Amino acid sequence: MKAIILVNPYACTEQEAYQPRRIAEELGFLGVEVQILKNAWQGDIGGGFQVPACDFAVCLDKDKYFPRMLEAHGIRLFNCARAVELCDDKLLTMIALEGKVPMPETIPAPLCYKNGSEVENEFPAERLGYPLVVKECYGSLGKQVYLARDREELFSLQKKLCLRPHLYQKFIAESAGRDLRVIAVGGEPIAAMRRINEGDFRSNLALGGRGEKAEIDGEIRTLCRVITDALGLDYCGIDLLFGREGYLVCEVNSNAFFGGIERVTHVNVARIYAEYMLRTVTST
Ligand SMILES: Nc1ncnc2c1ncn2[C@@H]1O[C@H](COP(=O)(O)OP(=O)(O)O)[C@@H](O)[C@H]1O
Ligand SMILES: [Mg+2]
Incomplete structure (x- = not known):
């Protein structure tokens, strides 16, 4: 059996290196031949795509494009691209x-196309009560999760995040x-x-x-x-x-x-x- 492990090309911390190393080790103990590959730069779309020789792929990255290309060529991915998305x-x-x-009660923020668009005066998210949690849809390690303690903080977060997908959520005290x-x-x-x-x-x-x-x-x-x-x-x-x-x-x-x-x-x-x-x- 052959497997590839996909990692983000920018991954450089020990924490990021640990995961592929340990999975490669354990697959190796089970007799699987493993190659760790960057989850990018592996083939051009429309310019010929060389499918890596493998029985399955382990995706340790959230970048969906190369995984989608592999799946289109019948490679089984752990996790599959749809689940990651x-x-x-x-x-x-x-x-x-x-x-x-x-789940906590959650309200999606409307998509905003123009930076500096007028903040609405009636803010529907206020019905969740203060404090309330504001989260970017894409984020990790707690870094894109915020608390708005009053209307002023809510408006300033709304302003800051308006061009990025985000949500408003009941704070579970x-x-x-x-x-x-x-x-x-x-x-x-x-x-x-x-x-x-x-x-x-x-x-x-x-x-x-x-x-x-x-x-x-x-x-x-x-x-x-x-x-x-x-x-x-x-x-x-x-x-x-x-x-x-x-x-x-x-x-x-x-x-x-x-x-x-x-x-x-x-x-x-x-x-x-x-x-x-x-x-x-x-x-x-
Ligand atoms: N609605 C909430 N009420 C109370 N605490 C929350 C709420 N949402 C998130 N948190 C706290 O913030 C942390 C980070 O939020 P989470 O949605 O898991 O984002 P991330 O992807 O950054 O980990 C959670 O682990 C939890 O401790
Ligand atoms: Mg979390």
């Missing part, structure tokens, strides 16, 4: 999950600075970690949150199954908020880093994912 855009994720899982990160492989939760940040409402490890091993219960199992099926995922990291009546799905990461959760839970995520991929390609 749905997760990359927080609103598309929520729309795909609407009616299937509990019970969950401020706390959430649950779950890694699911093939719809099964394999590791869970509570993330706690005393200094910020965003619990991301990248923003100073710390992780603690958490138990996996039946509610988590059901959510993982439903989310995985709805989005067509093989692998994901799901962020759950602690709502008054149970978990609320915050977001789904198709390309979740697993180094941090491995350290906290001692689960070998890379091995479980490698075994799953091999099982899947050999059974189809």
